[in-house]
Amino acid sequence: MSSLAIVFVCAPEGIAWAQDEDPAARLARLEALVAEQSRRLNEQEALLARQTELLEAQSRRIDDRWRVADRFTETTALEQGGVGAPVALPGATVLGAAGLEAWRAGQDPGARSPIQAPPPPSLNERRLQLAAVPEEVAVLSPAGRASFDISAEYTRSSANRLVFRGVEIVPGLQIGVIEASEADRDTLGATIAGRYGITDRLEVDARIPYLKRSDTVTTVQQRDEAVSRTIDLKGAGIGDVEAGVRYQLNGGEKGRPIFVVGLRAKSDTGEGPFDIPRDEFGVATRLATGSGFWGVEPSISMLYPSDPAVIFANLSYFAHLPKDINKTEGDILIGRVDPGDSIGMGIGFAFALNPRFSYSLGYKHNYIRPTSTELNNVTEKSKSLQVGALTFGLSYRVTNRFSLNGNFEFGVTEDAPDMRFVLRVPVVF
16 A cells, blocks of 8 residues: 655665664664664544444435435536635525535535525416415516416206105005206306516406306196196396405515405496396296396415415405395395495415416305395395305416416305306416
């Protein structure tokens, strides 16, 4: 491993002294010198072994803490602003000049420059992830940015009911009338919506819907003989125009959830149930395209980034404004009508599979309070409704300004529609 050279530099007197030296003493002195050199060599070998172990340990720490597999990029000192600037590895420790010197000296640079986690993506950077979430919890538009949505939707609802009016003498022997009804309701809609970001935290929006409805109700009565009756009703026209404003309360610093409050107003531009014509029996001759009442809806929604997904939730209260109808249908005077308010809530998560495609899963539920109707100066109340649905959303970004969004809803309660599908095409300007 090493060579040893022993050089004797002696003065003439020393040479003479060495020649006159006793051979035994001279041999003893040489043996002591060789033993000292052997001891020093052993110490050097032990030192080299310790340094090798230290280098291996440092290599393992580098593999575990500073190397980024398949995404290793190094920013040189010149790119960082000159000699001595930090060398940056995405997602890894940033070593400055002091850290590099410590590493070269065999010390742990982590003691001086601890690992720093990369900052979480901002809300704007998560827009692809949030593209598939329901509209009521969508991320706000940036300041000065406008977008238009063209959407089409289809809703299918069906109900089957069997009613026996009479007396059952024994099981299987019934005296009375058996009535079975089947209702199939289909709704097609198209909506033009616009959104504009006044600031990064304030957004306004508006929606203009068009609806085309078709209901088929079949009733079968069984007494002495079966009597069947089918009613087909249709309706088409502008629905209730809506406008709203949303404001983001916080920026989600330090990993906190982001909260957005909103206020939406719904008009009565659509043809309401008390606006459509009826026959002499009080049966509607076509279907309504609106509710016939104004309404307001305050809401609050939450977005919580939790890599690799984003959790969302919302809570809302929709209040209908009562109205005096003061209209006579047949022998019935319809007075003041107060449609039932509704409480809505939803929760789910969104996940981006790649830079273009994302999806979301969730559940939404609405509790609709009874409607109060004044008929011949007597107030009648309907039953409350529970409308729950599983939601599934998809989004594919075609370009930076154009994407395709699809949202499905599948009813899970008796009062909910069977299914609803919405296809949206957002265009950003």
